[in-house]
Amino acid sequence: MDGYLGIDVGSVSTNLVLIDEENEILISLYLRTRGEPIKVVQEGLKEIGQELARSPVQIRGVGTTGSARHLTGVVVGADVVKNEITAHAVAANLIAPGVQTVLELGGQDSKIIILRHGVVADFAMNTVCAAGTGSFLDHQAARLNIPIEKFGELALSSKNPVHIAGRCSVFAESDMVHKQQVGHSTEDIIAGLCDALVRNYLNNVGKGKDIQPPIVFQGGVAANVGIKVAFEKALKQEVIVPPHFAVMGALGAALLSKTAVKKKQGSSFRGFELSEFEYETSSFECQGCPNICEIVNISMEGELLARWGSRCGKWDSLVETAL
């Protein structure tokens, strides 16, 4: 059987998805990045490799996305390296054909993608503020001593959500502390927080965007039913959370790799053995001119694989030969 692998390495989670020729998901993994993108990708591949030892699948294509897409692309030998906006849009289109709006809330990113007739027509991504993303919810759940999995349900049990200042995550937190201290119940505060995050998202990332149904809500935060319901309340419309909401970026990358390998001779995938390889990254500041670029080296088993970061291209030559 033939398979296509998608890897999405984000700030908080690293997701791997294996699909077959019919775009059915065979395996999906959701792992924590923990600041070690290469290691976690190796672990993920090892797991998939072991799984496949029993039912062999030939990997025909690999795609990477997410903030570490270039690094991962070099490490695994990707056939396509795509930004996460395109990857998410492609995946949403497969799961919900005709989708016109994608709301995506990840670890530190939030984005909105507007599609028309299956094509991205407009998009936005949070710029100067990370309020309302997964990391913040994680942090608040820990502080209130609530397992993050229970967060959404608890929000739904609230009868009178309180108003939380959601513009900035630091001020939102102090506002929550204040609401606790004047005696509001935890569920009302959590429900208020969900409303505040959604309000902030729509006023910020969603500003001026033509939000039309069907609306798909994806990314790690979509696990939180409290946020989903808050979106439905604010938009006065149904919001669909797809079954594989947390790994949509990886699914998109897998789908994109399928198109990419059609244009080339076979896949560049290094194989599952790469989970045993020794990868090393190092960096230095080039003093060649006042730009003082930070140059990053990536090597595999002591051999330099890729190097990037220079403005002038002086150090880039290796990337071309490696990719």
Place this chain on the structure above:
Amino acid sequence: MKITYPHMGTLAMVAEQLIEEMGQESVTPHRPTRQTLALGARYSPEFACIPFKICLGTYLEGLDRGADTIVSGGGYGPCRAGLYGEIHRGILNDLGYDPEIIFLWPPLKKPVDFIKKVNLLKGPSSWFDLVGIIRRAWAKLSALDELELLAQDIRPRELRKGETSRAFNRGTAYLDRARALSEIAEAREAALQELRKVDLDEEADPLKVGIIGEIYVQLEPFANIYVEETLGEMGVRVRRSIYLTSYTKHDVLSTKGDLRSKKLAQPYLPQLIGGHGQNSVGDVIRYARMGYDGVVQLAPFTCIPEIVAKSLMPHLSREYNIPVLTLFIDEQTGRTGAETRLEAFVDLMEQRREKMSSVEKLPAESRLSYSSAL
């Protein structure tokens, strides 16, 4: 006088020539670096915009290299830039520097003031000399613009990534050294030749993007995270709404500004709001009418004119059927984040172009609903 001034794209090369030919010493600023910005940001008000911070950093670096005079252009209108000179002066004084600050206003707005200041700057050279000096500066400025335009045309089609930029840098270095009119003409030819030597993919049909927004972040690549090169290397042919020669014609030698854009902006934003806010509105329409695939609006974070213009973008984008990406820039802006957005924007334009060409094959009525939605 030892004169320093802001670094804005290729302007420094021309300013250096002007100053030296007038018999003064030029403390020529280098392209701003992360250190320049860090230095400027350290002494600037937190919510001042990025051009303010970079210029302050450049001044401080120049003063430490011995400059005793700062020359900068002035704006007019309600944008904060009109007050920059005074705030910069205050900050520099607080830090213990006391340079002469000469703030040039558009000559036709304040002719007497302008002549007085030029008289000060021109030092020993006569007004007759000045005519020749300005002619040579204009020749260089025009050649540099020509070089930029050619680089923008060929970069998306280059076969080896980065070759255009390297050829462009070699070319500007030739021009940098040329002073006499004959030398400038020769350097221009040699520089254009460098660019013509770049191997191109003759088949390529690059996407076209117009870059609009505030002048400093448009012209200074360091301030806009090298958006021109980045887009160019992604296969996009860019044009900016501002080039130094067109700016000189519209805003320095005239009091009217870029009338093309202002006229188009009229129904949406009938008045000046400072900076390049009104231009940005008109420029989107201009690029849409020229059949561009998209527009990138560059805006310094907290810049009011660009914020006002941005709020009109969703409407303009729909009415004129052209995608717009706005990038707000401050000292926190990361290159990776901007690259992700630009990559996604290029994907969007490519898909849109494919769809549009397939739409043309549809029957007339469904074509209409289709293209209005795109």
